[in-house]
Amino acid sequence: MTQKVQLFITCLGEQFYPTVLEGMVTLLERLGVECQFPNAQTCCGQPFYNSGFQSEAGKLAKTWLQTFGQSEAPIVSPSGSCVNMVRHHYLELFPAGTPEHAQAVAIAQRTYEFTEYLVHVLNVTDVGAYFPHKVTYHASCHVLRGLGLRTEAKQLLGAVRGLEMIPLNGEETCCGFGGVFSVVYPEISRAMLRDKVQNILATGAEMVVASDAGCLMNIGGGLRKAGSSIRAVHTIEILAATESNGGLKRGAQ
Amino acid sequence: MSERPTYIKFGEYTEHIPANIPAAVQQATGRFLDLYQTRVSEMPQWEELRQAASDIRLHTLENLDFYLEKMEQNVRAVGGQVHWTADAAQARATVLEIAKEHNVKTAVKVKSMATEEIGLNHALEAAGIQTYETDLGEFIIQLMGTGPSHIIVPAVHLKKEEVADLFTQKLGVKAPPDPVKLTAIARATLREKFLSAEMGISGGNFLVAETGTLVIVTNEGNGRMCTTMPDLHVAVVGVDKVVPDWETLTVLLKLLARSATGQKLSTYTAFISGPRRAAGENGPKEFHLVLLDNGRSKILEDPVARETLKCIRCGGCLNVCPVYKNVGGFAYGWFISGPIGAIFSPQILGTEAARELPFASSLCGACADVCPVKVPIPKILLHLRRRVVEGDQFAPPSAPVVVRTGAKLGAFVLGIPWLYRFGTRLLPIFTAPFRKDGWMPSLPAPANLWTKVRPFPAFRANFRQWWAKRTKRG
Numbered sequence: 073m074t075q076k077v078q079l080f081i082t083c084l085g086e087q088f089y090p091t092v093l094e095g096m097v098t099l100l101e102r103l104g105v106e107c108q109f110p111n112a113q114t115c116c117g118q119p120f121y122n123s124g125f126q127s128e129a130g131k132l133a134k135t136w137l138q139t140f141g142q143s144e145a146p147i148v149s150p151s152g153s154c155v156n157m158v159r160h161h162y163l164e165l166f167p168a169g170t171p172e173h174a175q176a177v178a179i180a181q182r183t184y185e186f187t188e189y190l191v192h193v194l195n196v197t198d199v200g201a202y203f204p205h206k207v208t209y210h211a212s213c214h215v216l217r218g219l220g221l222r223t224e225a226k227q228l229l230g231a232v233r234g235l236e237m238i239p240l241n242g243e244e245t246c247c248g249f250g251g252v253f254s255v256v257y258p259e260i261s262r263a264m265l266r267d268k269v270q271n272i273l274a275t276g277a278e279m280v281v282a283s284d285a286g287c288l289m290n291i292g293g294g295l296r297k298a299g300s301s302i303r304a305v306h307t308i309e310i311l312a313a314t315e316s317n318g319g320l321k322r323g324a325q
Numbered sequence: 326m327s328e329r330p331t332y333i334k335f336g337e338y339t340e341h342i343p344a345n346i347p348a349a350v351q352q353a354t355g356r357f358l359d360l361y362q363t364r365v366s367e368m369p370q371w372e373e374l375r376q377a378a379s380d381i382r383l384h385t386l387e388n389l390d391f392y393l394e395k396m397e398q399n400v401r402a403v404g405g406q407v408h409w410t411a412d413a414a415q416a417r418a419t420v421l422e423i424a425k426e427h428n429v430k431t432a433v434k435v436k437s438m439a440t441e442e443i444g445l446n447h448a449l450e451a452a453g454i455q456t457y458e459t460d461l462g463e464f465i466i467q468l469m470g471t472g473p474s475h476i477i478v479p480a481v482h483l484k485k486e487e488v489a490d491l492f493t494q495k496l497g498v499k500a501p502p503d504p505v506k507l508t509a510i511a512r513a514t515l516r517e518k519f520l521s522a523e524m525g526i527s528g529g530n531f532l533v534a535e536t537g538t539l540v541i542v543t544n545e546g547n548g549r550m551c552t553t554m555p556d557l558h559v560a561v562v563g564v565d566k567v568v569p570d571w572e573t574l575t576v577l578l579k580l581l582a583r584s585a586t587g588q589k590l591s592t593y594t595a596f597i598s599g600p601r602r603a604a605g606e607n608g609p610k611e612f613h614l615v616l617l618d619n620g621r622s623k624i625l626e627d628p629v630a631r632e633t634l635k636c637i638r639c640g641g642c643l644n645v646c647p648v649y650k651n652v653g654g655f656a657y658g659w660f661i662s663g664p665i666g667a668i669f670s671p672q673i674l675g676t677e678a679a680r681e682l683p684f685a686s687s688l689c690g691a692c693a694d695v696c697p698v699k700v701p702i703p704k705i706l707l708h709l710r711r712r713v714v715e716g717d718q719f720a721p722p723s724a725p726v727v728v729r730t731g732a733k734l735g736a737f738v739l740g741i742p743w744l745y746r747f748g749t750r751l752l753p754i755f756t757a758p759f760r761k762d763g764w765m766p767s768l769p770a771p772a773n774l775w776t777k778v779r780p781f782p783a784f785r786a787n788f789r790q791w792w793a794k795r796t797k798r799g
Binding site: 081083085086087088090093094097109111112113114115117119120121122123124125126127128129131132135139161164213214217218244245246248249250251252253254255256257258259260261262263264265267289290292293294296297 | 335336339340342347647648651652683684685686687688689690691693694704707710711712713714715724729732733735736739740741742745749752764771774775777778779780781782783784785786787788789791792
């Protein structure tokens with residue numbers, strides 16, 4: 073039986089990382105999964121929830137539940153942060169006993185971060201990727217601590233042929249993005265990003281890989297500002313690369 | 326210092342952090358963190374212990390009246406006196422009154438967060454009582470005239486050279502930048518104070534209700550000097566510090582030092598059950614326990630934020646926090662700093678005075694991962710952010726109207742799928758003038774808050790078109 077999934081592309085993913093989304097579809101189909109795309113999706117409400125606007129977040133969450141509630145298929149997303157929002161915070165937005173709460177409970181159980189879906193649902197750790205580059209890995213906070221996924225992305229990357237993984241000092245330390253935090257306290261964000269960038273530069277890797285758009289925007293920007301040619305790439309971009317498709321395809325970041 | 330602030334300017338402080346602070350803080354906290362990790366790796370039952378500790382703390386808080394009354398009874402039973410104080414002013418007045426009754430001229434103090442919280446030192450000095458901090462770190466910051474910048478290492482922001490300069494200047498001795506020699510200077514200065522003081526003042530790490538015992542955890546031995554040499558011992562302790570019995574205390578003690586400094590146990594753990602009972606016994610003639618509420622019972626009314634009070638003040642969340650490590654403790658504007666300060670202060674001082682603090686976090690979650698009693702700090706930060714921007718049953722909103730209007734507008738657009746898709750198509754067009762090699766190096770306000778630190782990626786949404794095309798192709 074063919075697995076079907078609904079793609080939850082997230083607003084940041086859509087605005088800034090279309091090649092990650094294309095890679096996600098390509099890879100899922102390569103693994104025999106059929107993708108559906110609910111066109112009404114916008115934002116899960118996380119930016120509002122994280123800045124305290126719970127009523128606004130609640131409205132967006134309701135829309136999100138309607139959009140993804142139309143199908144019984146599992147929901148897969150390239151963002152640990154947005155999955156964390158759906159899985160954990162939706163339950164807090166709607167009081168127990170309300171229909172939305174019941175719906176959130178049900179949907180939380182079938183919403184997966186991408187690497188989590190591959191490793192724990194498809195039971196795949198080798199996706200047949202080929203990527204002959206030196207990379208280092210940044211553990212995105214909400215993938216790691218929000219969802220408790222410490223090894224999944226590394227297992228998948230470890231099976232990529234040609235890939236050389238260089239350990240990153242301070243791998244599990246936040247890069248300083250933090251959503252609203254990055255613009256409310258830019259100077260602290262700057263200091264945290266500086267530490268992250270220094271650690272990345274010290275690895276000698278060609279790329280740093282992470283699993284959340286927010287980290288990629290922040291770290292990628294930090295590397296560029298530092299005049300470095302090291303690129304920040306999403307785990308999916310590496311996993312989607314094969315010998316036949318010519319490897320990494322992306323914009324100018 | 327540590328007087329109740331009226332408004333904490335966290336953001337303003339972060340714009341001019343003294344350059345030496347992050348380096349000094351990172352050096353010390355990094356060492357603690359390494360040791361902490363070693364300790365955790367030695368204990369396979371660490372997670373079970375944390376859960377047990379969390380359960381113990383929550384159970385005690387939910388039955389706080391019962392355990393506090395038991396504590397009071399048992400302190401009285403061993404000959405001590407108990408004073409209930411509702412706020413900082415009453416707690417200060419109570420201590421001053423006891424001091425006055427005993428004609429106290431000099432007091433020596435054990436490091437205590439509760440007395441920092443109520444600003445006791447200033448009150449004592451104002452009443453003409455010479456007050457000496459005897460913990461080395463506290464001794465240093467008292468000479469500096471500041472409050473603590475870390476829960477357990479109050480002078481963590483200072484390098485040994487700065488301490489040497491301070492001692493040379495304030496103590497009139499030639500102090501070299503050598504920790505051992507500096508400690509010897511402090512010890513010599515304090516020794517005579519221990520001998521002459523009429524009153525010893527402490528806080529308390531725990532109160533064991535079962536036996537009316539005050540528990541003080543220290544590393545320097547000064548705690549024992551302060552609580553045994555003078556004839557009078559006054560302990561100021563928050564009502565949240567009570568534990569049911571010795572068995573539950575053991576669980577918490579196993580976690581405290583390991584989470585704080587990475588020690589298995591701190592050098593001294595003092596158990597004080599009342600004053601001396603017979604001539605020839607050690608200890609003070611009188612023991613007074615001043616129980617401090619100061620807003621804690623109000624926190625208990627809030628079912629989400631209540632878990633703040635589980636905190637056992639180990640400072641572990643500070644040691645691991647990338648924000649704290651880059652700003653230091655003074656940024657948080659009051660006696661308590663770091664992630665726990667960011668949730669404690671707004672609840673005690675009010676969100677009007679401390680509304681910036683709940684936002685002083687990237688929500689990375691590292692604090693919650695190390696907290697030995699599982700205080701869900703990120704969850705409480707979010708809860709308080711909501712209080713700031715939307716208001717709740719405990720406080721009205723205090724965020725500027727413009728911010729609230731902006732958020733409502735943003736959510737409105739995102740809530741209408743066609744409008745969102747329309748906006749998605751417009752963004753790359755409107756932002757084209759700012760684009761350079763796939764990035765936008767500089768953007769007008771308010772987006773410059775981002776671009777002053779790093780460029781913003783170019784808007785390049787085209788997934789929906791890509792998807793539509795390939796679906797059509799079949």
